[in-house]
Amino acid sequence: MTEAIPPGTRLVNLPSPFPFKRGGELKGARMAYETWGQLNAARDNAVLILTGLSPNAHAASHAGNPEPGWWEAMLGPGKAIDTDRWFVVCVNSLGSCKGSTGAASVDPLTGAPYRLSFPELSIEDGARAAHAVVQSLGIAQLACVIGNSMGGMTALAYLLLHPGAARTHINVSGSAQALPFSIAIRSLQREAIRLDPQWNGGDYDDAHYPENGMRIARKLGVVTYRSAMEWDGRFGRVKLDSEMRGDEDLFGQEFEIERYLEAHAQRFVRSFDPNCYLYLGRSMDLFDVAEYGGGDAIKGLAGIQVERAMAIGVHTDILFPLQQQEQIADGLRAGGADSQFVALPSPQGHDAFLVDIARFGPAIAGFLAR
Amino acid sequence: MTEAIPPGTRLVNLPSPFPFKRGGELKGARMAYETWGQLNAARDNAVLILTGLSPNAHAASHAGNPEPGWWEAMLGPGKAIDTDRWFVVCVNSLGSCKGSTGAASVDPLTGAPYRLSFPELSIEDGARAAHAVVQSLGIAQLACVIGNSMGGMTALAYLLLHPGAARTHINVSGSAQALPFSIAIRSLQREAIRLDPQWNGGDYDDAHYPENGMRIARKLGVVTYRSAMEWDGRFGRVKLDSEMRGDEDLFGQEFEIERYLEAHAQRFVRSFDPNCYLYLGRSMDLFDVAEYGGGDAIKGLAGIQVERAMAIGVHTDILFPLQQQEQIADGLRAGGADSQFVALPSPQGHDAFLVDIARFGPAIAGFLAR
Structure with missing residues (x-):
């Protein structure tokens, strides 16, 4: 299938070769991303959004692409993630098919799509690729990294692999490890x-x-x-x-x-x-913060250093159940963060962060406003 | 595929033709069943078990088949469903493939399997077929009808279609209507x-x-x-x-x-x-006690006349969630029954009635002992 990259999406080359956690490497790989707002002179107002399995980098409309994005109600001037204040970056995940290199991309070494010759993907690879995008923009430290669902895993990996890379963190319906139901x-x-x-x-x-x-x-x-x-x-x-x-x-x-x-x-x-879809799904199964804590997920999370954190989710989520967000909040608190756990009564399950903006919006806005 | 009928299973012919609720009919159809214990002289100690989607009629071992049955721990001499006291009948559901006539059976009119020429199956058809088995055994009124899962639906249909057919009812992890998740x-x-x-x-x-x-x-x-x-x-x-x-x-x-x-x-x-599997699953989707109550499930349930009833389920059931058993208990109470709702903390979900005998056994034994 042909890759569908939204107009206005930017591309940046990854370091080449780009080695993978579980072996193998990519050459000539690239990442797709979009931005909103302005990076200030101090370069300290950047917010990174890491997505769930399927979204592209087009989280919201902007001058380069007026089409509504997948988080349109959350992101923009005066919205919960206020682009009048923040310089927001959203990346398409490594291994996806919306502009970033994945199994459907052409391997420059062969001229043919990678397909199953793509190396086994880990959440950590996606985190390192997202970090490379942020570095390419001249941002030494993010004001906040926000990760939704799979992106919540990627955000934890980002913070584990790059100490000091963000001052704060919002983990939205994420988890520190895949459990057997999911x-x-x-x-x-x-x-x-x-x-x-x-x-x-x-x-x-x-x-x-x-x-x-x-x-x-x-x-x-x-x-x-x-x-x-x-x-x-x-x-x-x-x-x-x-x-x-x-x-x-x-x-x-x-x-x-x-x-x-x-x-x-x-x-x-x-x-x-x-x-x-196969590669990204498997990478979620394999992710486990406990690897960074001698087999203990809380100890793994406690290795993350951020000033403030919020883990937020809903009672009706059966895929990333609420106790997984509570675990994240507990673990980040154990690491010294001012960490809060927010449980919302949304009926929409795991997808609530995409649709129940009336509940998620104020929680995220309140955290960012502090 | 060949039908696998356990040894010791008995067969009884259904009335021919046997018309279906939604149209069509079977000719020369039969039902498979097994029994345990002795029918007493008054013929008032019979208990009927209606099963979930896949079990056969072999709920427990007996002289004709010493192999353990699917409810072996629940049914037998001195067990929760005590065959020293009760004459127990378990039928293989109409439309199944374990001896009773279903889509895999040979249509006597053509000499070939019915396949998709089998008429559209309703839970009510299964209830009428089970009632025919009970009648063939000379039982005018059951002491209790027990229905598990799909069999809980079948039991409600049995009681709606045959007033006075049972003195008491135990509904195990059942529901009065299929909801959209299931x-x-x-x-x-x-x-x-x-x-x-x-x-x-x-x-x-x-x-x-x-x-x-x-x-x-x-x-x-x-x-x-x-x-x-x-x-x-x-x-x-x-x-x-x-x-x-x-x-x-x-x-x-x-x-x-x-x-x-x-x-x-x-x-x-x-x-x-x-x-x-297709026919039985669809029959569950279509079942709705509200049809018998002018669109109101509670009114439909209140049309059922039994002396005592118990609806029992577990907190972790996502397929037949606990509020559905509560609804059954409420509706039967509205119909005048001494009706109890029992919520168990079993971790095993919908299957708990098959494996958590430590919790389900005493509840069922206690109800039957009264």
């Missing part, structure tokens, strides 16, 4: 893709594409990104009108919830590269 | 099977079998049958020994939780018919 979900997503005959060991093209595997993977993702509580109120048992149902199909869509999942799948399956 | 999970399971090219519109055989689709469906089932809490303690982040891992496979099994899911899938995929 590993099981991601393992199933990978299996659905890999069992699709069109995946073909990673060697597919637009005409022969593992659409069915991606469809199952995405729907399973959506099931775990939202919450049963939200769906009870939003969909209940509402059925589709008979003309939408396709009555000739005994096991076709019957309920609104089925159409909702299908719509999510159709938007996603051709817009994200399947091999990149 | 519909979404089952819809995904069906989609995984139907997208498998070997499913072939329901026309498969042992040599061309939708094993990959069934593998995904079963693993997704197991993910929702257990709980994240249980897995945190049981598996954590334990990895497989390198010799089990298959290091040549970049995205193969790495964690114990992945091996656990694989073992579950391997035991299941060839032992349950894929088409039957």
Whole structure:
């Protein structure tokens, strides 16, 4: 598939070669990023946003691209992440397919896409690549690093690998280590893709594409990104009108919830590269801050040095459950940070940080305003 | 696939034709069942067990089949469901593939398996078929009908369709209506099977079998049958020994939780018919007691007349969440029953009734002893 890089996205070359934690290296790799606001003269007002698995670097609209971004309501002049005050950088994750180098990118050594010759990706590799972007902008220390979901893992790795790289940290619905429920979900997503005959060991093209595997993977993702509580109120048992149902199909869509999942799948399956999905998902499974604490996640977290921190999440998150944000807050406090744990009653599950701006916005704004 | 009927299973013919709620009918259909204990002279000590989606009628060992059954620890002389006192009947669900007629059975009119020519199955059809088994045994009124999971739905339908058919009722991890999270999970399971090219519109055989689709469906089932809490303690982040891992496979099994899911899938995929899985799952989605209460589930439940009832479940069940058992208890109480709601702290999720006998056993024994 072709890489879809939003207009206005900037690119920066990574050091070449760029070695990976688990072996292998990239040559001629690059990172995609976007920025908002102005870096001040002291270069001390920079905020880095590290994303979840699938977003690109276009977190919000700007002069170079007026299209709304994936965190449009959170980021901009006068918003919770106020671009009148902060110089904000958002990177597309290393290993993704939205401009940064990943398995779908062309390997300059062969002229062909990496596919499964891409080295095994770790969250730490993504953190080092994001740090290289920040360095390229002449920023010695971030005012804050904000990481959402997978980006919450990347942010912890960023702070562990680069002591003093940020004064403060906001961890949004993140975790310090993958637990078995989330590993099981991601393992199933990978299996659905890999069992699709069109995946073909990673060697597919637009005409022969593992659409069915991606469809199952995405729907399973959506099931775990939202919450049963939200769906009870939003969909209940509402059925589709008979003309939408396709009555000739005994096991076709019957309920609104089925159409909702299908719509999510159709938007996603051709817009994200399947091999990149495999690499990024696996990197989350493998991440464990306990490696930095002699097997103890709290000790690992306590090795992080920031002045202030906030770990925030919601009660209805089944993928990154709330106790994982509490663990992060506890661990950063053990490391000496002024650390707060914020539990929100959002019904929208793991995705709440994307949609429940009424709750997440004030919490993030309040932290940044201090 | 061939039907696997445990030895010692008895068969009884259903009335022929046997019409279905949503249209269509079966001719020459039969039900498989097993019994334990003795029916007393008054014929008032019979207990009916209605199962979840996949079990056969072999709930426990007996003289005709000494193999342990799926509820072995719960059922037998001196156990919670005491066969020294009760005459216990367990039926294989209509539409299943363990002796009762289902999509994998041979249609006597054509001499070939029904496959997708089997009529659309409703929970109510299964309830009427189970009632026919009970009638064939000369039992006018059950002492108790016990329904687990899907069987909890079937039990409610049984009581709605056959007033006075039981004096008491135990609803175990059941629900009065499918809610969107569980519909979404089952819809995904069906989609995984139907997208498998070997499913072939329901026309498969042992040599061309939708094993990959069934593998995904079963693993997704197991993910929702257990709980994240249980897995945190049981598996954590334990990895497989390198010799089990298959290091040549970049995205193969790495964690114990992945091996656990694989073992579950391997035991299941060839032992349950894929088409039957589709029919039974869909029947659960469609079930809604509110149809019997003018759109109100509580009013529908209040139409059920039993002397005593207990709805029991666990805090960690994400597929049939605890509030659904509370709703059943409330509705039966509104109908005049002496009705209790029992919430257990089992960590094992929806499957707890199968494995946490230490908690479920005393609750069920106590109810039956009154």
